[in-house]
Amino acid sequence: MRAKKLYKITFxxxxxxxxxxxRHVETSPLWGFTEIGELVFEPAGSGLLVDPTEERLRDEFADTRAxxxxxxxxxxxxxxxRKGALVIRDAGDGQKVTPFPLPTRPG
Structure with missing residues (x-):
């Protein structure tokens, strides 16, 4: 049996x-929104190294159902x-993904 789907969401x-x-992504009942549920974090204390980003996100979304x-x-x-490292970056500084198409300047 195939494992439950896993999604990486960048926002x-x-x-x-x-x-x-x-594990859960679908159109939200709220118009113009997307519902993200069943957030996936490593179990606390599961490894020798502690990832401060994962700890921060786990704390921030601790009581979040969706x-x-x-x-x-x-x-x-x-x-x-499979799950990779969780990331928080400055949106305007060196991110891997361009969030929106940027207009080209005539030059």
Whole structure:
């Protein structure tokens, strides 16, 4: 039997670019939003090294059953095979993904 699907969600929030993993993604009943549920974190204390980003995100979303993200804030949703490192970056500084097409300047 195939394991439950895993999604990597990249979104913008308060000048930061977040990358989270979740098992549930669908259109939200709230118009213009996408519902993200069943966030995936490593069990606390499961490894020798502590990832401060994962700890920060686990604390921030500790009581969250579902995120309802505005569609405009979502950069990318990918279906992936396995979970990678969680990431928080400055949205304007060196991110891997360009959030929106940037207009080209005549030059």
């Amino acid at each position: 913008l929030h308060l000048g930061k670019c977040y990358e989270l993993y979740a 995120l309802h993200l505005p569609m405009q804030s979502i950069v990318r949703i990918e279906e992936v095979e």
